Ligand SMILES: O=P(O)(O)OC[C@H]1O[C@H](OP(=O)(O)OP(=O)(O)O)[C@H](O)[C@@H]1O
């Protein structure tokens with residue numbers, strides 16, 4: 001299955017000089033959506049997962065699908081000011097900006113085995129911040145799972161202490 005056929009490059013979005021990987025054609029196709037979910041699930045193998053954490057907003061799509069298949073809970077990590085309850089917050093930077101990421105303090109229990117999923121690993125700033133949030137709440141990051149890894153940005157180096165698995169590499 002050539003998933004890359006369903007990922008569109010958009011030049012200069014959201015800023016000049018960025019080549020944006022648009023996954024909406026892949027989400028739009030029922031057969032490819034299901035096959036992509038299964039392929040991401042295959043990366044997880046037999047590990048026991050208690051929670052799947054997805055990053056706002058494109059991480060939410062497959063993180064929730066993976067959570068149902070793994071019989072795990074889903075936890076959203078959101079950008080500053082969006083979550084309504086008590087939050088743990090972490091500043092971070094990404095390929096085209098910076099902000100803070102937040103997680104509800106009761107979302108992860110001590111010892112929870114956590115799978116992180118996001119659509120894109122670029123510089124790794126987002127993923128690193130999320131790993132730190134989970135560990136500060138007492139969770140164990142079992143795998144960082146991505147649909148797309150932009151190898152030339154070396155995001156893997158920022159999360160070198162974790163198991164990183166990506167379906168597609170550019
Ligand atoms: O590896 P990094 O350089 O940190 O970049 C990766 C992050 O950038 C994108 O999210 P974005 O902040 O654009 O949010 P969105 O999903 O809401 O579009 C992407 O979905 C990842 O979360």
Ligand SMILES: Nc1ncnc2[nH]cnc12
Pocket residue numbers: 018019020021022094095096120122123
């Ligand atoms: N080039 C890119 N395309 C899509 N999402 C991204 N997140 C960070 N860099 C990105």
